[in-house]
Amino acid sequence: MQNRQTNQVFNFDKFPNFEKDIDLKQRAWIEVKGKAIETNVRQLRSKLSKNCQFMAVVKADGYGHDAKLVSEYAIKGGASQLGVATLNEGIKLRSSGVKKPILILGNLYTKRDLIICFKNDLMPTISSIRECLICNNIGKQFGLKFPLHLKVDTGMSRLGFEYNKFVQQFEKIKSFENIFIEGIYSHLSISRFIWLIQRECFLIKISIFIWYVLDYLCMDINLCQN
Secondary structure (H helix, E strand, C coil): CCCCCCCCCCCCCCCCCCCHCCCCCCCHHHHHHHHHHHHHHHHHCCCCCCCCCCCCHHHHHHHHCCCCHHHHHHCCEEEEEEEECCHHEEEEEEEECCCCCCCEECCCHHHHHHHHHHHHCCCEEEHHHHHHHHHHHHHHHHCCEEEEEEEEEECCCCCCHHHHHHHHHHHHCCCCCCCEEEEEEEECCCCCCHHHHHHHHHHHHHHCHHHHHHHHHCEEEEEEEE
């Protein structure tokens, strides 16, 4: 059997270099104008009431289009908050100079990560009493209130408080003096279902707790879909 020859040791310096001629668009390519993002956000924002917040989700580096750039144009269009998937994404946006409130959609459950989140003025997604207690202790340590969002699981089974136990758990959450609940959100349970069916399923499940929560606090209630 012949030994496989390798060209790694060969000196190609004297031969032409064609790397610059490789077409970056040979497989897939998309160009998005910042002004188009701004216009789209402004159009969506115009459909909402004036006191309704608009959160632009810019996770995965703005879905591949540069999170900082997408954020800037979304804010110009009227976005009042931003959402990212991970703590690192949030820190990167803060480091780039973005001042708007930023929600971490992924779960943070260690004290270390939640302290980092707090110090970078980011809002974590909280899915358990344990995480609420950690955030409350962090806020108490610094003499401030820790802003956060609560997530309720209404069928996605990914993150969140169990919807049928949330009222009982919320009673405990109300006693924490060093957290500030910026909002409560959930996620459509099955993405292949049409919107009206999803909406009915969601409303049935949140009806167990929604009026109780709204009676206690004035906050944002949101529903997400991939």
